[in-house]
Amino acid sequence: MAKEKKNKNVDEIKDRKITWKEIKRQKALLIISFFMLVYGIVFYYLPLAGWLMAFQKYKPKLGIFGSKFVGLENFKFLFMNKSVAFWPVVRNTFFMGLLNLVTQTVMAVLFAILLNEIKANVIKKPIQTISYLPHFLSWIIVTGILHDALSNSGIVNELLIKFGITDRVIDFFAHPEYFWGIVAFAHCWKETGWNAIIYLAAITAIDPCLYEAASIDGAGRLQKIKYITLPGIKPTFMILLLINIGNLLNAGFEVQYLLGNGLVKKVSDTIDIFVLKWGISQNDFSLGTAAGIFKSVISITLILIFNNIAKRNGDERLF
Amino acid sequence: MKKKLVALSLASIMLVASLAGCGNKTADTPAPASKTESTESSKTEVAQTETTPGEVTDFTFFITMPGSEINSDNEIAQIIADKYGVRIKETWLTGQTASEATGTLIAGGEYPDFIDSDEMQMLVDADALLPLDDYIDAYPEFKKLWFTDEEWEKFRQPDGHIYWINPFGNTLGQSKATTHNDEAFWIQVRVLEWAGYPEIKTMDQYFDVIERYIAANPTMDDGTANIAYTILCEDWRYFCLENAGQFLAGYPNDGSVIVNKSTMTIEDYNTSEDTKKYLKKLNEEYQKGFVDPESFTQNYDEYISKLSTGRVLGMVDQWWDFAYTVNDVFKTQGLDEKGCNYVCLGLTTEEGMDNRWHTYDDTVNQASGVAISVDCKDPDKAFKFLVDCAMDQELHDLRFWGVKGVDYDVDDQGLYYRTDEQRVNWADTSYQAAHRCQYSYMPQWSGTSRDGKNANKPEEQPSEFMNNMAKPLVDCFNAYGVTTYPEMIGSVVETNGPWFPMYSYSNNFTKDTPGGLAWTLMGECKHEWLPKVVMAPDFEKGWSDYMAAYNACKPEDFLKEMQDILDTFK
Numbered sequence: 002m003a004k005e006k007k008n009k010n011v012d013e014i015k016d017r018k019i020t021w022k023e024i025k026r027q028k029a030l031l032i033i034s035f036f037m038l039v040y041g042i043v044f045y046y047l048p049l050a051g052w053l054m055a056f057q058k059y060k061p062k063l064g065i066f067g068s069k070f071v072g073l074e075n076f077k078f079l080f081m082n083k084s085v086a087f088w089p090v091v092r093n094t095f096f097m098g099l100l101n102l103v104t105q106t107v108m109a110v111l112f113a114i115l116l117n118e119i120k121a122n123v124i125k126k127p128i129q130t131i132s133y134l135p136h137f138l139s140w141i142i143v144t145g146i147l148h149d150a151l152s153n154s155g156i157v158n159e160l161l162i163k164f165g166i167t168d169r170v171i172d173f174f175a176h177p178e179y180f181w182g183i184v185a186f187a188h189c190w191k192e193t194g195w196n197a198i199i200y201l202a203a204i205t206a207i208d209p210c211l212y213e214a215a216s217i218d219g220a221g222r223l224q225k226i227k228y229i230t231l232p233g234i235k236p237t238f239m240i241l242l243l244i245n246i247g248n249l250l251n252a253g254f255e256v257q258y259l260l261g262n263g264l265v266k267k268v269s270d271t272i273d274i275f276v277l278k279w280g281i282s283q284n285d286f287s288l289g290t291a292a293g294i295f296k297s298v299i300s301i302t303l304i305l306i307f308n309n310i311a312k313r314n315g316d317e318r319l320f
Numbered sequence: 321m322k323k324k325l326v327a328l329s330l331a332s333i334m335l336v337a338s339l340a341g342c343g344n345k346t347a348d349t350p351a352p353a354s355k356t357e358s359t360e361s362s363k364t365e366v367a368q369t370e371t372t373p374g375e376v377t378d379f380t381f382f383i384t385m386p387g388s389e390i391n392s393d394n395e396i397a398q399i400i401a402d403k404y405g406v407r408i409k410e411t412w413l414t415g416q417t418a419s420e421a422t423g424t425l426i427a428g429g430e431y432p433d434f435i436d437s438d439e440m441q442m443l444v445d446a447d448a449l450l451p452l453d454d455y456i457d458a459y460p461e462f463k464k465l466w467f468t469d470e471e472w473e474k475f476r477q478p479d480g481h482i483y484w485i486n487p488f489g490n491t492l493g494q495s496k497a498t499t500h501n502d503e504a505f506w507i508q509v510r511v512l513e514w515a516g517y518p519e520i521k522t523m524d525q526y527f528d529v530i531e532r533y534i535a536a537n538p539t540m541d542d543g544t545a546n547i548a549y550t551i552l553c554e555d556w557r558y559f560c561l562e563n564a565g566q567f568l569a570g571y572p573n574d575g576s577v578i579v580n581k582s583t584m585t586i587e588d589y590n591t592s593e594d595t596k597k598y599l600k601k602l603n604e605e606y607q608k609g610f611v612d613p614e615s616f617t618q619n620y621d622e623y624i625s626k627l628s629t630g631r632v633l634g635m636v637d638q639w640w641d642f643a644y645t646v647n648d649v650f651k652t653q654g655l656d657e658k659g660c661n662y663v664c665l666g667l668t669t670e671e672g673m674d675n676r677w678h679t680y681d682d683t684v685n686q687a688s689g690v691a692i693s694v695d696c697k698d699p700d701k702a703f704k705f706l707v708d709c710a711m712d713q714e715l716h717d718l719r720f721w722g723v724k725g726v727d728y729d730v731d732d733q734g735l736y737y738r739t740d741e742q743r744v745n746w747a748d749t750s751y752q753a754a755h756r757c758q759y760s761y762m763p764q765w766s767g768t769s770r771d772g773k774n775a776n777k778p779e780e781q782p783s784e785f786m787n788n789m790a791k792p793l794v795d796c797f798n799a800y801g802v803t804t805y806p807e808m809i810g811s812v813v814e815t816n817g818p819w820f821p822m823y824s825y826s827n828n829f830t831k832d833t834p835g836g837l838a839w840t841l842m843g844e845c846k847h848e849w850l851p852k853v854v855m856a857p858d859f860e861k862g863w864s865d866y867m868a869a870y871n872a873c874k875p876e877d878f879l880k881e882m883q884d885i886l887d888t889f890k
Contacts, residue, residue, distance in 0.1 A: 061426050061446035084841050084873060141415070153614055174617040175855070262617050263553060263847040281423030283831050283840065284442045 055290040075291040087275065087292065094271040094296075098252035100185045102245050108193045110238065113200035114226055129201070132194025140255035143191055147183065147260065148174075174260065177268045184256050199241065200234055207233040236317040243311060243319050247304040250296050272296050376401045377698055379705075380432035381410045381690075382425070383761045384418035384439070386620065388753065396718055396757035404715065406705040408434065408759055417555050431693035433702055436761045438556075440484055440688050441828045444477055450692045451481035455703040462707045466490065466763065467684065470818070474686040485706070486689035487761055489682045493768030496780040497680075500639055500664045500805035502573060503559070504677050507634045509796040510659030517799040521671045523568070523601045530633050531610060540631060541658065547632045549605065550612035552623045552641075553851060560636050561615075561850050565595030568669045572676040572816055575823025576839075577882050584890055586822075586883045588875060590846065594669045596863060599850070603859045616851035628653075630660035639664075639805075648747040650790075659792035666809040678811035683820070687827040690761055710763035713770040719758045720777045722746065727755075728778070736774045737783055746778075819889045822882060834874070835881030841873040 024031065050065070055075055057068040079087050112132065119125040135143065150156050151173040158170045173179050211229050220228065254273035261269035270278075272292055280289015304319070311318040389410060390397060401407040411432070413421055418438035425431060426446040435443065443449050456463050456472070463472070466485070475482045491497075505526055511533045512518070520526050527549070534548050552560040563575065566589040571578045578587040589595055605611050618626070626632055627642055628649040643662070650656040666675035692702050708715055721728050721736060727746060728736045738746070745751045765776040775781040779788070785804070786794070802808045819825075829836035849866040856862025 170613070172613050172617065175613075175851075263558070264616050264851050266844075266848050277420060281427065282417060282419035284419075284423055284426070284439075284445065285831065286427070 052290060052294055054287050055294050057287055059285075059287040059290075061284075061286070071287075075287045076295075079288060079291050079295070085279075089267065090270050090272055090275045091295075093268055094250050094252045094273075097181055097184055097257070097271065098249040100181055101188045101252060102242075102249060104185045104189050105192055105196060106238075106242065106245070108189050109196035110200055110234070112193050113197040113204060113234075114230055116197065117201060117204045117230070118222065118226075129194065129197075133198065134194070135191045136195035138191065140191075141259060143187060144256060144259040147187055151183070174262060175264050177265045180260075180265045180268050183260065184253065187256055187260075188253075199237060203234040203237040204230055239311060239317040240319070243304065243307055246307050247300050249303060250300050375405050376407055377405060377701055379406060379408045379434060379697070379702055381408045381434035381436070381759075381761070382412075382421075382432040383410060383435075384413050384421050384437045385761075386414070387412035387760070388749070390757055391753045394753070394757050395755045396723065399723070400715065400718060400757065400759075404705060404708055404712075406701065408705075408762075410759070410761070431695045433693060433696040434690055434706075435693055436484075436487075436688060436690045438688055438827065440691065441830060443691065443693075444479075444483055448693055449483040450694055450696065450699055451483060452485065452692065452703070453482050455699070456482065456485075459703075459707045459711075462711055466710055471684050471686075474684065475689070484689035484691035485763065486685055487709075487763040489684060490710075490763075490765055491682055491767035492765040492770070492776060493772070495767050496775045496782070497766065497806055498780050498782070498785045498804040499643070500678050500809050502677055502679055503564070503567060503636065503638045504664035504809055505564075505634065505636055505667045506662035506664055508630075508632075508659060509661050509663055509792045511633050512663070512796055512799075513659055513792060517796065520665050521667065522669070523598065523667055526634070526665060526667060527601065527605055527610065531608075533633065534610070544629060544631050547612045547626070548610040549634050550618075550623065550626060550632050551602075551615040551635065551854075552618070552620065552637065553616055553847075554619045554623070557620060557641065558847060558850070559638070560641075561854075562846055563589065564636050565589045565592055565598050567675065567677050568598050568667060569594035570668055570673045570675055572820065573679060573823075574821050576826040577822050577879065579817065579819065579822060579886060581817065584886060586879050586886055588879055590842070590870060590875070591867065597669055599853050599863070600859055602854045603856060603862070606854050607857070611854065616855070630655040630658065634662075648749070651744065651747045656790035656793065659790075661790060661793045663793070663796055664805055664809045666811055674812040675809070676811050676814075678806050678809050679816070680806075680811075680813055681815055683816075685821065685824045687824040690763070706763060709759065710765070716765065716776060717769070719762075720764070722756065734771065734773050735783065736778070736781060738778070738787075743788060817889065819886055822886070825885050826878075826882065829878075829881070833881060834877040836878075838874045838876075838878040842870065842875055842878060845869050845873050 053065050054068070056070055056072060057065070058071050058074070059065070059068045078085065116125060116129060116132075119128070152158070153170045153172060157173070158167075161167045161171065173183060207229060211233075212225055215225050215229060250272060252271050254271060254277075257269045257271050258274055258277075261274075272295075276289040276292050279285050279292070308318050308320060387410065389412065392409075397407055416424070419442070422437045422439040422442050425435075426442060426448065431443075431448050435449070437443060440449075467475075467490075472482065475484065475486075477483060505523075507520070507526065507530070511529060514533055514537070515529045518525070518529060520529060530548050534546050537546060539545050552558070553562075559575075563573075566574065566578050569578070569589065569592060571589070578589045578592070579585075580587050602611060612626075612632070614622075624642060624645055627635075627646045630650065630653075647656070647661065650660050664677070666677050668675050690706065692699050692706075696702050709719075710716075717724075724730065727742055728738045729742075730736055746756065766780060767776055768774070769776050775784075778784045789797075797803060797808065800808060826839055829839045831837040831840050849869055853859070853862045853866050
């Protein structure tokens, strides 16, 4: 009986007529969704038509409709031609993305928890404000500061020599092995404060009763962090992690582009730089698009995989 | 259902609207074609274009070079606008490379009125440029004076049209060249003065003087540490590291290859013994600590500001790449009086070889120049102004000399001269932004003005040239018994072949041909490996690793295509 009733309900909803009255009633919603729909179509779906370029020998003169179709030629060139060096670029992007993701997440959580432990607002608020100020600096400024700080006569070299850690200046940007670290550091410096905001908000949402109860039970600070704060922000953590995994291959463009030079090119080029170099500079839109498609496919796959893992573990997930 | 229908219909309306948007664009593209059809009418119109005062057209001009924008209320720009009815807003490269900027323009599909790009071929491929043939024919005097017929032919693209006009490298009347506008090993005059003006013919002698100088004078007067030798190798400017080998071997600046005139064959300087010796010497100096360790990581701005402090004793560069900025700073800071100015040395691998660092005749680089885009609001007027720049002496004087009575004076013999104050003003950057307007990528002349007395550009006016030089520089010239930079470098006087410079061909290579792809990959390889070779603890190993990576780029494909081009001149 109950089942039947439920079905009936469903049918009712299904059969609900779209009448003018109903439309009038939902006028506001319709107007809002209309704009979102248009926005979505114009900015997310129509541009996808450009993917056709990846399967063509695209010439700006002939346009998408006039260019010759070449099948998977561009992908072949991308993956098979050793001298074009696409795979090292993918490797760079992936590992820099991973390094950024791990360091940024750890730093943000750590910072949020530490900040939360400060009880005096007079100290806490200014620290928080100052910490997210770098977020509003553009990368060109951040890389400028880094370039100066890490230059031969910069503050870092000066300190290292003063403290006797090295006796010769280190030319940081001439060593490929430092590059990923420098990029990760730059991201941390710029974004830690900003990323911590969302964790701070999650921590604020934890019921204070839990802390009180824990105190009564004799839990210390560290125990409270371990058993209440960390589990409390886990859902937020998972959701952010999933979103960011989709962004793994967006390891950056500006930082690597602005900090890179001939000597570190092997480790500094990312997919985005590759697309710029071949797509825009060499005027081969097709190859650039092919590389872009590859990136999108990998990103979607990564999200699907990790979303599935999260689902199986019963954690928060995207869909 | 209805809801879905509504949504669908809305979506389709949007689609139609956006398609209509595309449609408009495609409708725009044939415009240049119709233009060519109606050339007859436009031609007569062009010839009769008269400017009525007060009617000013504002054009935009994008140049794929870094430069300084002038103020919007710039005084000379206003004078030109009043008289010629044209004002140009120049924009320059900021941050990106020339090809990135050009590619972005094409991807965006909207062009400025004038374009001067290093990647003209990309613009032609995208149908972005207006064919200029009919316009050029409408101004026969200009056509005759600016280039010879053969030179014009060089600019003709495979589709039979001429799209751009190179604004540089033309000499009117008698040549007054006083500067060495090309590449050289530069050295500060204070070093030469200290060493008693020795003859310097080879790299060994060059570095020997610098080493001895820096050992005796580790710092400048104000305590700043001197830098023996720095190398600029950012992006395309890495020629400062890359191509000295061809000059040291005694060849002229063909840029991407060496042309052996006797056999008419293309040779690769990247793998030559001279280049290897050159890099070996740099490596040796690097290991000794005389090469600025920041060389390979600095960008152009950092390099220029480094030179501007006067700390750097020597480097390889082309005059135009540093001198205009750096010499102005030296003048305003008084560093020229301390002997910080650079003079050029014509070094070769061995002593006694001829050097060809200096290019005597006009170099016509057909790879780039000023073009008018299909989006230009008034091509007739735009082209007329372009012609005026070359043909109207008054306009030329306004651009390069400034305003009579303000920026220069005229003596009883009709010769232009400047007072010290005028000279300092002209070198001052804020004055330049507010007052000076050179439109420096529009056609211009070197040599003698149409009055038969003055130089077209102040730096070539003998009195100006001498007066503008600080005492240490004059002393240096006197010590070597020369009066100009070209005499200082002492290159062999000879005319280059009609193929010269070969770089104007390779600049237009695209990766669609095997040679073009090889050229791109070779560039990437050299960018990475040349610094590594210089820094290598073991030079021989570094060099052989470099050669292995270099040969993997298939340079033979590139050389073959260059040879094919050279063969057309046989």
